[in-house]
Amino acid sequence: MIKARITFASLRLTVEFDASRLNLSQIEATVTGLGYGLSGVSKRADSKASITERLLQHRQLLALTGLMIAGGISRLVLPEMGAWAFWPAVLWGLFPIMKGVLRQAGRGNFFGMETLMTVAVIGALALGESFEAAMVVFLFMIGEKLESLAADRARSGVKALMALTPDTAILIRGDERIEVMADSLRPGDLIEVRPGDRLPVDAELLTEAGSFDESALTGESLPVEYVAGNRILAGSLVTDRLVQLRVQSEPGENAIDRILTLIEEAEAHKAPVERFIDRFSRWYTPLMMVIAGLVIVLPPLLAGQPWDVWVYRGLALLLIACPCALIISTPAAVTSALAAATRKGILIKGGAALEQLASIRQVAFDKTGTLTLGKPEVTAIVSFGLPETEWLSLVTAVEKGTSHPLALAILAEAERRGIHVGVADEITVLAGHGIHGVVKGQNIRVGSPAAMAEVVACLPAVEAEIVRLEEQGNTVVCASVEGEFVGLLALSDTLRSDSGDAIERLRGIGVGSVMLTGDNPRAAKAIANQLGMDFRAGLLPEDKVNAVRALQASAPVAMVGDGINDAPALRTADIGIAMGQGSDVALETADAALTHDRVGEVADVISLSRHAMAIIRQNIALALGLKAIFLVTSLMGVTGLMVAVLADSGATALVTANALRLLPKGKD
Known part of the structure; x- marks a missing residue:
């Protein structure tokens, strides 16, 4: 197949x-x-075509313009030529249109714009109106060029994205520096990038440090400082020094390629209004051809009206009926909005998600890694029974089996204290409940106080210590060895610098916010109070799903998260938004993703989607309104073929230009 x-x-x-x-x-x-x-x-289109190339691109329109001028002069100089003066122009302009008719007919589409144009032009020639026929094809060709230019402008954001990665790269082989095609690079290859050049692939920085401009990818205006070992995304611009990197991405799988893939997949997920218009246009055009036929035959047959008058009006009606403006009204706005969102560092997976975003009235946020940096630090260690170094060695051995931010913080603290990390077997991660493993034949369990309630409940001193630490805003982790409670670790995370601003901006556009976290209620309350938002605490993954469903009972909900345990809630919400550095599961489950780790853009993307839907409604109203007006004037004989085709081309250009208002100003 x-x-x-x-x-x-x-x-x-x-x-x-x-x-x-x-x-x-x-x-x-x-x-x-x-x-x-x-x-x-593997070739890139040259955006800076020469004057000769541009003239060649428009040679058909230029030739038609010359034939129109020649026809006008011929009619003035040789009046006896009459209608024949414009036949060369008509035939020249009609030829590519008829080719389009044949191509579409070969694909089973017999009612396209080209069909309507061909019928109208042949009808005008039959009535002896060669000048009007010539003007129809002339205006149609101009309209096609304007539509093409507008469409190119709508695609400019994506074109700029495609141009971010260079075609070539400097490959390091021993002491040699070899220029190779970028698509020949493989993971593990060493490359060198000069200041002012962009990375052709995702790569690990080997140089001690470097500054990179990621504004084209993330919208971050200031260069970002990275150190050796950090992963740098393809398309990033090296700003300060010659750097060496190790390739990490396969050909066609770097950050830019992934964004383009998401954009392409997004086009397959059309907005409901766009799908409706597609269905509507399939029967609309043949229906209008039937109506135009009735307009031509009924007045002469039933009322004895002149045939030539009603044939002319029927042909004008055919041109007015063209659904081009209506069909382009939605995809032009959706494409512009998706491109605008991409420039802000937000990937929206399709028109359906864009339309749904416009209806959001509540946003649910995960806490760790979303509202906070996701890089907690150990603030206190309390031992019960075993010496601290002994049970910490056992706990860190088990925690090596997970990449959870709390686990990474515990490992970092053990390293700082110089504690030996053992080797664990039979590690089992229990999402929302903690982790279990076997070290030196001993069963080790690490989890939240709620997950280990059966152990904690028997120890009043432990409960009191947990309350004290949580009231200070800490997240508390409990540890047991062979079922015996051995100690507590208190960890504290730092709020993102833009979290408070994000909540305030959402409030400013009439969107409420709530924090959903598996953390304890006391620590969650401390964070929520700082941000001025509601919260639900002590939630397991299934509890987050139930919380989202409860919120959906009152208004559409967007969920913002980054972890594996957020994936069910992301899928349950009306719209799921994943953090850029989140888990692959979260990114795949979500309907939108942030290419950076700033939550402030959540309000921006909701505002953008609302603006896009307003533009779409305006475009549909413009397309249908103009058709309704000129439909009446054509039937009354006020407007003719030239005005009809001008109205259709004008409406198409108008709705496309209206959609371009969604694109960022001053950016290509």
Whole structure:
């Protein structure tokens, strides 16, 4: 089976086929045979075409303009030529339109814009109105060029993204520096990037330190300082020094490629309003052709009206009926909004998610790694029974089996204290309940006070210590060896610098916020009070799902999270938004993702989606309103063929230009 998909935003053709039955040259021949051009898989379009190339791109319109001028002069100089003066212009302009009709008919589409244009122009010639026929094809061609320019502008954000990664890279082999194609790099290769150049791949920094401009990817205006061992994303600009890096991404799988893949997948998830318009347009055009036919035949047959008058009005109605403006009204706005969101460091997975975002009235936030930095530090250690170094060695051995932020903090504290980390077997991670393992034949369990309530409840002194530490805003972790309680670890996280601003901005656009956390109520309350928001604490993953469902009973909810345990809630919410450095599961489950770790943009993306939906409603109203007006004027004989095609092209350009208002100002 052969599957093909064309992505409007990136102008990429994706074909899935059996290489044993079909080859690339056959695919290229088929595409070019349909009248489309192809650029090479590894080639980039040159955005700075020469004047000669630009003239060649518009040669058909320029030639038609010359024929129109020649026709006008001929009619003035040789009046006897009359209507024949514009026939060359009509034939020249009609030829590519009829080719389009044949191509569409070959694909089973008999009611496209080209069909309507062809019928109208041939009808005008039959009535002896060659000047109007010539003007119709002339205005149609101008409209097509304007639409193409507007569409290119709508795709400019994606084009800029595609241009971020260079085609070549400097590969290090021993003492040699070799320039190679970027797509030949493989994980483990060493590369060198000069100041002012961009990274062609995701890579690990080997140089001691470096400054990188990631504004094109994350929207962060200031360069970011990285040290050796940090992962740097493809497309980042080196700002201060020559750096060496180790390639980490496979060809076609770097950060830019992943963003483009998400954008392409997003186009497959159309907004409900867009899907409705697609269905509407399938029967709308043939219906309007039937109505135009009735307009032509009924007045002359039933009322004895002149045939030529009503044929002319019917042809004008055909041009007015073209659904181009209506069809483009939604995808132009969606593409512009997705491009604008991408420039802000927000990836929205499709028009459906964009439309749903506009309805959000509540946002639920995970705490650790979302509202906080997700880099807690150990603030206190309290031992009960075993010496501190002995039970910490056992606990850290088990914690090595997880990448949870609390576990990483415990490991860091053990390293700081010089405590030997043992080796654990049979490690079992219990999401929301802690972790269990066997070290030197001893069963070790680490978890929250709630998860180990059966042990803590028997020890009043431990309970009192837990309360004291939690009231200070700490997260408390309990540890037991062979079922015997051995100690407490108190950890504290730091709020993100923009968390408070994010909550305030949401409040400013009428969106409420609530924190959903598995942390204890006392620590959660301390964080929530700082941010001025509601909270639900002590939640397991299934409890977060139930909390989201309870919130949905009153208004649509967006969930923002970063961890594996957030994935069910992200999927349950009306919209799931994953933090950029979150788990792969969270990123795959969510409907949108932040390419950075700032929560302030959550309010921005909701505002952007609301603006996009307002633009879509405006575009639909413009498209239908203008058609309704000119439909009436055409039937009354006030407007003719030229005005009809101008109205259609004008409406298409108008709704596209309106959609472009969503794009960031001053950015390409």
